[in-house]
Amino acid sequence: MKGRQISRTAVVWQLLAVMLVVLPHVQWLPLWVPALVVLAIGSRLMIHSGRWSFPHWSVKALLVIASSGGLILSFNHQAGPETMVALLVVGLALKLLEVYHRRDALVVLFVSLFVAATAFLFSESVWIAGYILLTTVLVLAALNSIQQSSSARRFRDNLKSAGRLLLPAIPFMLVLFFLFPRLEPFWSVTIDSGQAKTGLSDELSPGDVSKLAQSDELAFRATFEGEVPLPAQRYWRSLVLSEFDGRRWTRPSHEQRQVLRPEQLQPLVSAQRYEVIMEASGRPWLVALDQPLRAGQGTLMTPVRTLVMDRPLERRRQYPVESVLQYRQQPLLTRQEARHYLQLPAGGNPDSRALAQRLLTQADGNTDGVITLLQAYFNKTFVYTLEPGRLGRDSVDQFLFETREGYCEHFASATAFVLRSAGIPSRIVTGYQGGEWNPYEGYLQVRQYDAHAWVEYWQPEAGWQRLDPTAAVAPERIRTSAQDYFSTNEGFSSAGMGLGIDWLRDLRQRYDAFNYSWHRWVLNYQGQQVQLLDDWLGGEDRWRRLLAWLLPTMLVFGTVGYWLLRPRPTLPRDPMARALMRLQQRFATLESGREPAESLAMWLQRVADDWPKQRALMLRLAFLDDQQRYIERKDPHQQAEMKRLCRILMRQLPRKKR
Amino acid sequence: MAEKLRMNVEQALASLSSVLLGKERQVRLALTCLLAEGHLLIEDLPGMGKTTLAHALARVLGLEDKRVQFTSDMLPADIIGVSIFEPQESGFRFHQGPVFTQLLLADEINRATPKTQSALLEAMEEGQVSVEGERYPLPVPFFVIATQNPSSQFGTFPLPESQLDRFLMRITLGYPTADVELQLLAGGGTRQQAYRLEPCLTSEQLKQVQAACRQVHASASLIAYVQRLLQHTREAEGFSYGVSPRGGLALLRCARCWAWLSGRDHVVPEDVQAVLGAVVGHRIRSASDLAGHESDRLVAQLLAEVDVIGQ
Numbered sequence: 001m002k003g004r005q006i007s008r009t010a011v012v013w014q015l016l017a018v019m020l021v022v023l024p025h026v027q028w029l030p031l032w033v034p035a036l037v038v039l040a041i042g043s044r045l046m047i048h049s050g051r052w053s054f055p056h057w058s059v060k061a062l063l064v065i066a067s068s069g070g071l072i073l074s075f076n077h078q079a080g081p082e083t084m085v086a087l088l089v090v091g092l093a094l095k096l097l098e099v100y101h102r103r104d105a106l107v108v109l110f111v112s113l114f115v116a117a118t119a120f121l122f123s124e125s126v127w128i129a130g131y132i133l134l135t136t137v138l139v140l141a142a143l144n145s146i147q148q149s150s151s152a153r154r155f156r157d158n159l160k161s162a163g164r165l166l167l168p169a170i171p172f173m174l175v176l177f178f179l180f181p182r183l184e185p186f187w188s189v190t191i192d193s194g195q196a197k198t199g200l201s202d203e204l205s206p207g208d209v210s211k212l213a214q215s216d217e218l219a220f221r222a223t224f225e226g227e228v229p230l231p232a233q234r235y236w237r238s239l240v241l242s243e244f245d246g247r248r249w250t251r252p253s254h255e256q257r258q259v260l261r262p263e264q265l266q267p268l269v270s271a272q273r274y275e276v277i278m279e280a281s282g283r284p285w286l287v288a289l290d291q292p293l294r295a296g297q298g299t300l301m302t303p304v305r306t307l308v309m310d311r312p313l314e315r316r317r318q319y320p321v322e323s324v325l326q327y328r329q330q331p332l333l334t335r336q337e338a339r340h341y342l343q344l345p346a347g348g349n350p351d352s353r354a355l356a357q358r359l360l361t362q363a364d365g366n367t368d369g370v371i372t373l374l375q376a377y378f379n380k381t382f383v384y385t386l387e388p389g390r391l392g393r394d395s396v397d398q399f400l401f402e403t404r405e406g407y408c409e410h411f412a413s414a415t416a417f418v419l420r421s422a423g424i425p426s427r428i429v430t431g432y433q434g435g436e437w438n439p440y441e442g443y444l445q446v447r448q449y450d451a452h453a454w455v456e457y458w459q460p461e462a463g464w465q466r467l468d469p470t471a472a473v474a475p476e477r478i479r480t481s482a483q484d485y486f487s488t489n490e491g492f493s494s495a496g497m498g499l500g501i502d503w504l505r506d507l508r509q510r511y512d513a514f515n516y517s518w519h520r521w522v523l524n525y526q527g528q529q530v531q532l533l534d535d536w537l538g539g540e541d542r543w544r545r546l547l548a549w550l551l552p553t554m555l556v557f558g559t560v561g562y563w564l565l566r567p568r569p570t571l572p573r574d575p576m577a578r579a580l581m582r583l584q585q586r587f588a589t590l591e592s593g594r595e596p597a598e599s600l601a602m603w604l605q606r607v608a609d610d611w612p613k614q615r616a617l618m619l620r621l622a623f624l625d626d627q628q629r630y631i632e633r634k635d636p637h638q639q640a641e642m643k644r645l646c647r648i649l650m651r652q653l654p655r656k657k658r
Numbered sequence: 659m660a661e662k663l664r665m666n667v668e669q670a671l672a673s674l675s676s677v678l679l680g681k682e683r684q685v686r687l688a689l690t691c692l693l694a695e696g697h698l699l700i701e702d703l704p705g706m707g708k709t710t711l712a713h714a715l716a717r718v719l720g721l722e723d724k725r726v727q728f729t730s731d732m733l734p735a736d737i738i739g740v741s742i743f744e745p746q747e748s749g750f751r752f753h754q755g756p757v758f759t760q761l762l763l764a765d766e767i768n769r770a771t772p773k774t775q776s777a778l779l780e781a782m783e784e785g786q787v788s789v790e791g792e793r794y795p796l797p798v799p800f801f802v803i804a805t806q807n808p809s810s811q812f813g814t815f816p817l818p819e820s821q822l823d824r825f826l827m828r829i830t831l832g833y834p835t836a837d838v839e840l841q842l843l844a845g846g847g848t849r850q851q852a853y854r855l856e857p858c859l860t861s862e863q864l865k866q867v868q869a870a871c872r873q874v875h876a877s878a879s880l881i882a883y884v885q886r887l888l889q890h891t892r893e894a895e896g897f898s899y900g901v902s903p904r905g906g907l908a909l910l911r912c913a914r915c916w917a918w919l920s921g922r923d924h925v926v927p928e929d930v931q932a933v934l935g936a937v938v939g940h941r942i943r944s945a946s947d948l949a950g951h952e953s954d955r956l957v958a959q960l961l962a963e964v965d966v967i968g969q
Contacts, residue, residue: 311689596962596966599928600967601926602928629879630875631875
């Protein structure tokens, strides 16, 4: 068996399979690896066509040493999944060069299946899933072809039998999908190269958010159980930054964090329930609408009421949240807390500090007055733009008095600075604002260009309150989505968001809706699975689960097994015998079937009288059958005539007794 | 030539039928048996025309015939012959018994003791007779037509299976139908008519006919059908034992002759079915009835259960 040489068709199949299996990895593999694969396939084709002979062992040894060195150089000794997959691909290419026996071909194809599966490490999109399904069919066809010694079978037959092999797997796949518990991986796989992860950073310096806003990548999606909040209410908080060093806003340091108590939240309206599917960001913080009521499953609540996870978000994740849109938060601050939220660097930005004092006197020490005046000040001459000039050392001063143009982080930073200078506790919140409603699947999609920064200031009794300075400068940005705002404002066209054309936008929404369904119902099925199991089995008992998983498996395997091994009425192989058998079956349904003791001729003669129109044909058939069967006159003309007679009779006879 | 043979055979059949009124099928079967070079056992009640049939067959085939009436006190020597001391020659001389003939009619064979029966049966099987170490070949052709009373009658020694197997066919004549019986009664005895029949075939012609019968073509599918029949008697419910390979060969041989008699040069399943009861009936036994009276029912079952065409 293993010693047998494989057929030429099988070689072609393998090359095709290897090519398709490697294809999805090409985008990240170092260039020389695909080149090696192409080289291997090319030389294999040359060997296949008989122009080259199999390479000498020294050539093979050289290739192994060279490609091992290449891998070490390319991946810098990193032992990540990329390295491993690259190693597999290289091995696959080299193995191709020496496929001679069936055993070698088996190795190539099994490794191909494995490489195909590794594509899911890098992408989980529906396209990759479809593509891998296709390649699986192809690899199976290749497997099928190496089991045939002759190349007489056509490609289509191989493909067909591969499809037929996959069909019984479908019910099994469905059972596994619905019932098999989703296990957390035993090891953590971190992949840096594939899904580019963008997201909010835990510090804010001028230019950070606007850089993020250049990207139209998806940040997260949200579905609401009840009413969807209005655009102006869609403040998705992610991080609270309360320490300022004159240029950067950062999260409180560890010592400072000891000082801050978990903040109280008194809901003023009933809570809104929704679910967020967050894309991988590589960072642990999540998003929640202002303000989250409590941490949902698998998430933690920080003292400043933002949601985080216990580890960075390396894969897309779905989590439920409850938020209240009107609330009173932390009506009392301790002295230490107040000091923390008033903290400013000792020096720098003198003009801004002066401005704060001026505003304070103008407003008679009234906090609301200060805010109104500041907003009015912004409204006068400030420009909202994605491409502000670069800011120097005293960035707040420069922004407020010189450039006067900026993005949300500039406004937020300046506002918080001025408020703190005026003695009002305040902090910066970063997150996302707005989002685009997708009508096809009914969810809100929030992209990176929706990233936003705003301010919260504290007042006795009222607690923390949101203040969005951007609303004063560019109110449409808040009322409508970022996309609309940018697409109608000349200054933002550079952001690559020229999606003014309606049908294109519609198409994009549909595509996104499709992707969303894929993520929600296929990739993140886990939640529903738990629900489903609970519904079906009334609880998460281990034994019940095992049973629920064993029974359908047995059922599926049993059905498939029975279908394959079922006792089948064996229709004869010989086409003539088959035709006659069919004819007899037809007559049997017409209640004039043949008795076992009757020869065909006898029977036809007996029933011929009941069918006056077909009588002649039947008698002729009787005569011919006698000739063929008992005189053994192997006359092809007679056989052809018999087949023809059978066909005619089958056509003329009714299907059921009238 | 072949036409002439066939004509003569047809004529022989006609002659036989004229003597045995309304028994065309049995007559044809009996002739088939002789054409197939086998011995015939006729089982029926006394007075049903068994002996008449045997005589008539001998007459029309132009064979020399002898008749032995078996009784319970018969000895083998009464059939085979005996060596007698001849004073003139001062030695023993073998006096041939009635078995030395072309057609032996053994009447009521089951009334003889097993010892006597087996003496005849050896002659049937071997075509020769051994007496005191000497072998005496029997004439060719040599046929035995034995009649027997149903074994339920008094004073019978039923033939064992091994000896039944030596008979190619067993037929029963049965009562005549009402019409035939009327004709019979009006026409007087038939035995005399049988003696008056003219021979229709010479023994040379008989040989030719037998040769022609052997040439009848049996196709692969037909042989497969015969094999399925045999197999069925060995495997199906209701049979206590099945048909031996010798029985199978006999069946095929008879089917060939029947086909030839029907004017065909190939065997069709109907030929097999026509001779099946006669050839197989005494070779099978119902599991529920060891006396062997149910062979007709068994044969009917066999016919109904075995598919002619098969897979």
